[in-house]
Amino acid sequence: MQLRELAHSRTGDKGNLITISVIAYRPESFPLLVRELTVDRVTEHFRGLVDRPVELYVLPGLSALTFVLHRPLNQGVTRSLALDAHGKCLGSAILSIELAEPVDADVRPVAGADRSRAYSEI
Amino acid sequence: MLKKIRIGSGAGYSGDRIDPAVELARCARLDYLVFECLAERTLALAQQSRDAGRNDGYDPLLIERMTAVLPECHRQGIKIISNMGAANPLAAAHKTAELARSMGLRNMKIAAVLGDDVLSWVRSSAKEHVIHDGRTVGSVMDRVISANAYLGAAPLVEALADGADVVITGRVADPSLFVAPMMHEFCWSANNWSEMGQATVIGHLLECAGQLTGGYFADPGYKDVPNLAHLGFPYAEVSADGSAVFSKVDGSGGLLNRETCIEQLLYEIQDPCSYLTPDVIADFSRVTIEEMGENSIAVCGGGGRERPPTLKVTIAFRDGFIGEGQISYGGLGALDRARLAISVLEERLQNHNLDETRFDLIGVNSIHGEQLSAAAPEPYEVRVRAVGRAQSRAVASIVAREVESLYTNGPAGGGGVTTSTRETVNLATTLIPSNCVRASVQYEVS
Numbered sequence: 001m002q003l004r005e006l007a008h009s010r011t012g013d014k015g016n017l018i019t020i021s022v023i024a025y026r027p028e029s030f031p032l033l034v035r036e037l038t039v040d041r042v043t044e045h046f047r048g049l050v051d052r053p054v055e056l057y058v059l060p061g062l063s064a065l066t067f068v069l070h071r072p073l074n075q076g077v078t079r080s081l082a083l084d085a086h087g088k089c090l091g092s093a094i095l096s097i098e099l100a101e102p103v104d105a106d107v108r109p110v111a112g113a114d115r116s117r118a119y120s121e122i
Numbered sequence: 123m124l125k126k127i128r129i130g131s132g133a134g135y136s137g138d139r140i141d142p143a144v145e146l147a148r149c150a151r152l153d154y155l156v157f158e159c160l161a162e163r164t165l166a167l168a169q170q171s172r173d174a175g176r177n178d179g180y181d182p183l184l185i186e187r188m189t190a191v192l193p194e195c196h197r198q199g200i201k202i203i204s205n206m207g208a209a210n211p212l213a214a215a216h217k218t219a220e221l222a223r224s225m226g227l228r229n230m231k232i233a234a235v236l237g238d239d240v241l242s243w244v245r246s247s248a249k250e251h252v253i254h255d256g257r258t259v260g261s262v263m264d265r266v267i268s269a270n271a272y273l274g275a276a277p278l279v280e281a282l283a284d285g286a287d288v289v290i291t292g293r294v295a296d297p298s299l300f301v302a303p304m305m306h307e308f309c310w311s312a313n314n315w316s317e318m319g320q321a322t323v324i325g326h327l328l329e330c331a332g333q334l335t336g337g338y339f340a341d342p343g344y345k346d347v348p349n350l351a352h353l354g355f356p357y358a359e360v361s362a363d364g365s366a367v368f369s370k371v372d373g374s375g376g377l378l379n380r381e382t383c384i385e386q387l388l389y390e391i392q393d394p395c396s397y398l399t400p401d402v403i404a405d406f407s408r409v410t411i412e413e414m415g416e417n418s419i420a421v422c423g424g425g426g427r428e429r430p431p432t433l434k435v436t437i438a439f440r441d442g443f444i445g446e447g448q449i450s451y452g453g454l455g456a457l458d459r460a461r462l463a464i465s466v467l468e469e470r471l472q473n474h475n476l477d478e479t480r481f482d483l484i485g486v487n488s489i490h491g492e493q494l495s496a497a498a499p500e501p502y503e504v505r506v507r508a509v510g511r512a513q514s515r516a517v518a519s520i521v522a523r524e525v526e527s528l529y530t531n532g533p534a535g536g537g538g539v540t541t542s543t544r545e546t547v548n549l550a551t552t553l554i555p556s557n558c559v560r561a562s563v564q565y566e567v568s
Contacts, residue, residue, distance in 0.1 A: 012390030
């Protein structure tokens, strides 16, 4: 199962940092995200785009993780030759991480449009 | 009953849509309407415009925005706070007063907050400071465009206490634009760190306007947003104890729920336990978000510690030129022809004194790079993008010319060439001791 099924994400940029949040749709799946989305795993996922390990912050109260990516030196947002110099599109990339553990039915959100309704009833 | 105030967010960046701000002014029974319009590089671009005599250095949409909301704000007594002063808050205040007079809106007090411009301090005291790429500030000094410190809420509170109807600033930390009216209305001490922290959380949630209410959120089938085309902007009803309920105008498009709030709470935050602003070191880690009803969210739990003794300074400097060209290929063999175009460009550009070049296949690898896109299926059409950096405009423009000449000198069936050559404005960050920055307020009356 891909991360996209359990979590959503937003990317921000500040100076030469890119911040990527990963937020569980359901609090029940948060422990699984913590186990799966290690610094090594996420750094490897973004290989070629970052040149040192990502920073990880864990926010249990919000069922959220945030990753901070440091741009390679001299690739600051204002000098970068990249089309998406801000790195704003990278949050979508993290959602394609394949989860290795089997995912129990009780931590899976319901599919599609019912997802946010189900969540708001929690 | 506890006093409550309503603060609306009318813009999240300098080019933001104006209609949602008008909707807020008309329908949300606001006390304050705040426009955050100054991204990191926006101020430098405004300073360049001012230096070149193209305009006075304030936000290019100042007059359009003010024309749209001033009459309604005047009628209801809604106070306006904005950093649309950009590189020249005084001129922006003068212009706003002039506009108010021309609209028959008399006796409006327009404040200009000054003091964020610290270029002279940078010239005299920051030469040895090292910037992110290892260079010193001194080594780029001859190309510096602007240097501005992030002011906090204090001078804005002063302006509000003096009875300002409109407060116009240059560089102020984004949340501080929202913290100021809370401090003013609730007489909060600037040293009550938990109040400053919670106020900063509220300001942070509001500062990007539509990004709280379903903008930058929709992902069809996963995160659906109703009526995104008519996205409404948020407002917060804040109580004297700092608790806040966020809403948007009934009937407006968009979505405000736990998910949109958490995405925005964590947006652009490095360490959620230590978000540094000029007002406080805010702690977002114990924030609680509660859905009160449809499009109604209660937020509390923001904390804080003593503010840092320094202010962040953004230094903008000219840093070479970027030349770029794009050309499209479609149909059978499109990807092979695009790859051939890139290899031809690489060869033609290699002897041209470019500091750095980059070649992308838009539709394949331009956004997420080679590794993440490696397993993707071949697209029907693809666009080649070539970009290079040089110290002179003439050299940078060679990239654009070489892409254009692929029409007659490249693979079959290329089309839709676009080219550009632009000067790079680079940003560096340093810190200034807070006591070296003297903020002040000047007034205009319509």
